[in-house]
Amino acid sequence: MKKIVILGSTGSVGRNTLDVISKFPDKFRVVGLTAGWNSDELERQIKKFGPKIVSLASEEKAEKLKKRLRNRDITVCSGVEGLIRVATFPDGDLVVSAIVGAAGLIPTLSAIKAKKNVALANKETIVMAGKIVMEEAAKNGVEIIPIDSEHMALLQSMAGHRREDVRRLIVTASGGPLLDASLSRRRAIKPNEALRHPTWQMGAKISIDSATLMNKGFEVIEASRLFDMPAGSIEVLIHRQSIVHSMVAYKDGSIIAQLGVPDMRGPISYALNYPERLEIGLPQLDLAEIGKLTFRQPDLKRFPCLAYAYEAMNIGGTMPAMLNAANEEAVRAYLDGNIGFLDIPKIIRKVMDSASAKKVEKLEDVIVADGWARETASGYINSLS
Amino acid sequence: MKKIVILGSTGSVGRNTLDVISKFPDKFRVVGLTAGWNSDELERQIKKFGPKIVSLASEEKAEKLKKRLRNRDITVCSGVEGLIRVATFPDGDLVVSAIVGAAGLIPTLSAIKAKKNVALANKETIVMAGKIVMEEAAKNGVEIIPIDSEHMALLQSMAGHRREDVRRLIVTASGGPLLDASLSRRRAIKPNEALRHPTWQMGAKISIDSATLMNKGFEVIEASRLFDMPAGSIEVLIHRQSIVHSMVAYKDGSIIAQLGVPDMRGPISYALNYPERLEIGLPQLDLAEIGKLTFRQPDLKRFPCLAYAYEAMNIGGTMPAMLNAANEEAVRAYLDGNIGFLDIPKIIRKVMDSASAKKVEKLEDVIVADGWARETASGYINSLS
Numbered sequence: 001m002k003k004i005v006i007l008g009s010t011g012s013v014g015r016n017t018l019d020v021i022s023k024f025p026d027k028f029r030v031v032g033l034t035a036g037w038n039s040d041e042l043e044r045q046i047k048k049f050g051p052k053i054v055s056l057a058s059e060e061k062a063e064k065l066k067k068r069l070r071n072r073d074i075t076v077c078s079g080v081e082g083l084i085r086v087a088t089f090p091d092g093d094l095v096v097s098a099i100v101g102a103a104g105l106i107p108t109l110s111a112i113k114a115k116k117n118v119a120l121a122n123k124e125t126i127v128m129a130g131k132i133v134m135e136e137a138a139k140n141g142v143e144i145i146p147i148d149s150e151h152m153a154l155l156q157s158m159a160g161h162r163r164e165d166v167r168r169l170i171v172t173a174s175g176g177p178l179l180d181a182s183l184s185r186r187r188a189i190k191p192n193e194a195l196r197h198p199t200w201q202m203g204a205k206i207s208i209d210s211a212t213l214m215n216k217g218f219e220v221i222e223a224s225r226l227f228d229m230p231a232g233s234i235e236v237l238i239h240r241q242s243i244v245h246s247m248v249a250y251k252d253g254s255i256i257a258q259l260g261v262p263d264m265r266g267p268i269s270y271a272l273n274y275p276e277r278l279e280i281g282l283p284q285l286d287l288a289e290i291g292k293l294t295f296r297q298p299d300l301k302r303f304p305c306l307a308y309a310y311e312a313m314n315i316g317g318t319m320p321a322m323l324n325a326a327n328e329e330a331v332r333a334y335l336d337g338n339i340g341f342l343d344i345p346k347i348i349r350k351v352m353d354s355a356s357a358k359k360v361e362k363l364e365d366v367i368v369a370d371g372w373a374r375e376t377a378s379g380y381i382n383s384l385s
Numbered sequence: 386m387k388k389i390v391i392l393g394s395t396g397s398v399g400r401n402t403l404d405v406i407s408k409f410p411d412k413f414r415v416v417g418l419t420a421g422w423n424s425d426e427l428e429r430q431i432k433k434f435g436p437k438i439v440s441l442a443s444e445e446k447a448e449k450l451k452k453r454l455r456n457r458d459i460t461v462c463s464g465v466e467g468l469i470r471v472a473t474f475p476d477g478d479l480v481v482s483a484i485v486g487a488a489g490l491i492p493t494l495s496a497i498k499a500k501k502n503v504a505l506a507n508k509e510t511i512v513m514a515g516k517i518v519m520e521e522a523a524k525n526g527v528e529i530i531p532i533d534s535e536h537m538a539l540l541q542s543m544a545g546h547r548r549e550d551v552r553r554l555i556v557t558a559s560g561g562p563l564l565d566a567s568l569s570r571r572r573a574i575k576p577n578e579a580l581r582h583p584t585w586q587m588g589a590k591i592s593i594d595s596a597t598l599m600n601k602g603f604e605v606i607e608a609s610r611l612f613d614m615p616a617g618s619i620e621v622l623i624h625r626q627s628i629v630h631s632m633v634a635y636k637d638g639s640i641i642a643q644l645g646v647p648d649m650r651g652p653i654s655y656a657l658n659y660p661e662r663l664e665i666g667l668p669q670l671d672l673a674e675i676g677k678l679t680f681r682q683p684d685l686k687r688f689p690c691l692a693y694a695y696e697a698m699n700i701g702g703t704m705p706a707m708l709n710a711a712n713e714e715a716v717r718a719y720l721d722g723n724i725g726f727l728d729i730p731k732i733i734r735k736v737m738d739s740a741s742a743k744k745v746e747k748l749e750d751v752i753v754a755d756g757w758a759r760e761t762a763s764g765y766i767n768s769l770s
Contacts (some may be wrong), residue, residue: 156641160545165662170672237672247644252654253667255644256541259632269637277550282638287555287622287680295672 003091004272005032005116007083007107008098010041012203013121013147016264017096018045020272020280028272032086034099034107039065046074053089055082083107088114094272096147097122100205101328102370105129109363112136112144119271121147123215123222124328128321129366130225144226145271150219151226152267153245153258158227159275161250168249169223172239173298174262176210178341179238189341191334208331212344213298217309221320224313231313236306238296243285261285304345308352318369319357325373326351329381338385347380388476389657390417390501392468392492393483395426397588398506398532401649402481403430405657405665413657417471419484419492424450431459438474440467468492473499479657481532482507485590486713487755490514494748497521497529504656506532508600508607509713513706514751515610529611530656535604536611537652538630538643543612544660546635553634554608557624558683559647561595563726564623574726576719593716597729598683602694606705609698616698621691623681628670646670689730693737703754704742710758711736714766723770732765 004021008014014035021028030049035042039061046054046069053075056062062078069076077085087095087107095111096119097104104122109129111118113136120126126133137144146152150171158166177196178186194211195204209215213236220234237247242262249255260266261283269278287293300307305327312323330347333339339347351373360366389406393399399420406413415434420427424446431439431454438460441447447463454461462470472480472492480496481504482489489507494514496503498521505511511518522529531537535556543551562581563571579596580589594600598621605619622632627647634640645651646668654663672678685692690712697708715732718724724732736758745751 156546156639158545160543161541162661168669249669250662251664252662253645253648253651253665253669254541254655254662255670257642257644259640259642260638263638266638270639276547277635277637277639279636280638284553284634284638285640288682291680293678293680295676295678297673 001029002027002272003029003031003093004096005086005089005092005094005111006030006096006098007034007087007104007111008036008100008122009033009045010035010038011098011100013098013264013268014096017098017268017272018049020265020269020278021049023280024278027278031091032089034083034086037061043068046072052091053077053086055079055086080106084110087111088116092116094119096271097125098147100124100203102128102324105366109133109136112140112142115140115142117143117145119145119147119268123148123218124324126222126225127218127324128370129360129363130221130320131360132363132366134225143274145274146222146226147264147267147271148219148222149242149260149262149264149267150246151223152270154223154227154248156258156270157246157248157256161248161256165250165252166227166229166248167233167251169227169229169234170237170247170249170255171216171219171223171234172237172242172244172246173213173216174210174240174242175238175298176207176213176215178211179240187340187342191337194341204335205328205331208334208344209327211341212305213303214305214309214327214344214348216298217306218324220306220309221313231310236298238298240294241290243290243293259285305348308345308348312352315357317357317359318365319352319355321360321366321369322351322355322357322373323348325370326377329374329377333381333385339381343384347377347384350380351376386414387412387657388414388416388478389481390471390474390477390479390496391415391481391483392419392472392489392496393421393485393507394418394430395420395423396483396485398483398649398653399481402483402653402657403434405650405654405663406434408665409663412663416476417474419468419471422446428453431457437476438462438471440464440471465491469495472496473501477501479504481656482510483532485509485588487513487709490751494518494521497525497527500525500527502528502530504530504532504653508533508603509709511607511610512603512709513755514745514748515606515705516745517748517751519610528659530659531607531611532649532652532656533604533607534627534645534647534649534652535631536608537655539608539612539633541643541655542631542633542641546633546641550635550637551612551614551633552618552636554612554614554619555622555632555634555640556601556604556608556619557622557627557629557631558598558601559595559625559627560623560683561598561600563596564625572725572727576722579726589720590713590716593719593729594712596726597690598688599690599694599712599729599733601683602691603709605691605694606698616695621683623683625679626675628675628678644670690733693730693733697737700742702742702744703750704737704740706745706751706754707736707740707742707758708733710755711762714759714762718766718770724766728769732762732769735765736761
């Protein structure tokens with residue numbers, strides 16, 4: 001029986017994780033859950049899965065929830081301290097890190113330091129502080145299993161093959177809802193339209209990151225860190241159908257690819273039970289029915305965010321953290337209706353142009369850079385909106 | 386330094402194997418070669434690679450060759466005895482079994498009994514006597530590494546994954562030169578046209594087997610034996626481009642695939658140096674340039690040979706050996722201009738209809754069945770031509 005903690009249990013990955021867990025009551029037990037503000041959904045999850053500890057971002061909501069659950073044997077906490085308590089809860093075997101954005105960094109690092117294996121959906125953690133996270137994981141003998149379909153595909157495509165034979169990682173990208181949209185359409189696109197992803201059901205922040213291809217840029221940075229590969233050996237390939245989840249090219253010209261229907265429960269179940277697979281009842285892929293798989297190169301001019309991610313990765317140090325912070329602020333401003341879609345890359349460009357990257361030696365280096373980039377981005381956002 | 390023996394060194398696989406070996410003089414040394422009748426090509430190979438022992442099918446040609454090489458420290462032998470001497474030559478570490486057809490069975494089995502690892506291009510060996518070959522390999526602690534691109538792809542797509550999680554093997558098929566040819570065109574097709582394979586450069590026998598899809602049927606039987614999977618779990622998928630070389634589907638809905646440019650030197654180099662890959666300078670696959678990969682289901686009515694292979698596999702015992710023998714006779718008659726292309730499946734059907742399969746307990750059971758099927762097929766061929 002594996003004891004599971006989910007950080008961000010009311011989000012898209014969190015809910016899908018609980019869906020997979022509910023099918024295997026003899027394999028997994030939920031011991032900890034955390035949520036941001038959605039205390040109603042968290043309460044439903046508590047009643048269904050009976051965790052021993054939960055946390056909400058809001059102290060006020062946590063107090064109310066505590067009262068409602070006073071007859072239960074459960075600890076209810078709040079804020080960053082609460083998050084860390086759940087992430088490091090002694091009973092937990094595997095921590096599913098599914099909080100969106102930079103907020104996932106501290107609790108994920110805390111879990112790693114507490115020697116918990118981590119199933120990582122929060123790619124910002126690796127983008128911001130990949131060096132520190134990977135070093136801590138190595139030091140603590142902790143496995144980091146990616147939940148992203150792309151990284152799970154890379155992991156599966158490297159299993160059983162010699163790492164020294166790997167030449168390139170080929171990360172596939174659906175291209176999001178605006179891949180072929182005209183400039184005028186992209187300029188005018190409203191958040192509710194930009195959120196309509198062609199193949200994946202996901203949360204708002206990651207859906208916008210998919211529309212700008214920044215999500216793919218983050219995935220390239222994440223792949224570089226997780227698999228210790230130089231930026232120049234990681235390619236992005238547009239594949240609208242999201243069936244080939246990613247590929248690994250070897251020195252003999254051979255490519256190994258992982259394919260499947262686009263459903264988050266695939267990578268989630270793989271991460272939960274790694275390295276054994278679970279029969280989760282996803283539909284079998286029928287390639288004869290699908291007929292064809294299409295591929296093309298990404299257009300870095302139309303989607304500059306992807307180019308910026310490569311640039312930040314090549315500069316290194318605190319630059320990826322600043323890229324992430326600027327992006328997070330810009331996406332929030334876009335979702336709030338304060339800036340246009342095409343302003344997102346402009347703001348990131350401005351922040352990167354005025355940024356000076358420093359070496360990452362400790363977590364504070366990342367946090368300071370993150371703070372500076374957010375402040376700088378906010379200034380540009382205010383001047384636009 | 387791995388010492389290599391090649392059975393069938395002047396054929397397509399044999400020549401490609403020597404081409405790969407010539408690029409890695411510090412990794413491989415050729416110690417034994419055999420050929421059928423092409424003593425000139427064998428002599429050139431001897432001068433280039435300096436084997437210690439060679440054999441020709443023809444005793445007369447062997448005697449002449451021996452005279453021409455009298456100043457060399459080399460053993461020249463002939464016939465089946467010669468083949469077996471080379472296959473079991475004490476110095477050999479790996480025997481590349483690349484003789485076409487049933488003639489490959491005895492020397493391949495001899496190599497296995499002499500505890501030589503085998504790189505197997507001769508699929509007829511497994512089709513005829515898969516049970517005996519696999520049992521002998523297990524008994525002698527011998528590895529059988531397939532050289533077929535499809536089985537090499539299956540091997541690579543299973544490496545590092547739990548065998549008990551495998552649900553289906555998906556063997557891809559280019560469909561050969563006649564996939565979309567009309568009935569009248571297939572009825573009238575001449576051998577020189579049927580030999581023009583769209584993606585692979587291969588020998589005559591296997592090219593005709595590709596045009597009838599019998600080659601794919603043999604591969605399904607071979608996959609079933611090599612990977613110990615029931616016939617019902619092996620699918621054939623038409624993929625004209627021969628880029629996805631085969632796939633393995635797992636119980637969580639995940640599919641692992643192996644891709645590469647269609648060049649025999651890929652699987653050959655993998656088999657020679659297994660499990661380490663070699664940098665053989667094949668062009669990198671550029672999927673953006675290729676644009677799309679297409680798939681469709683095979684039409685068993687148009688290509689009955691594939692259906693017959695499934696049928697023979699399901700019946701089991703000596704039936705696959707009889708299928709192979711009938712096919713070999715029919716293909717030879719077609720190549721000799723004695724029967725038409727559409728007569729090939731008809732002859733096989735007639736032989737299978739009058740055959741009664743027996744259990745395979747010893748090699749003689751296979752040889753008797755093979756002889757009976759050839760004789761029966763010849764009778765039908767004579768009645769047609």
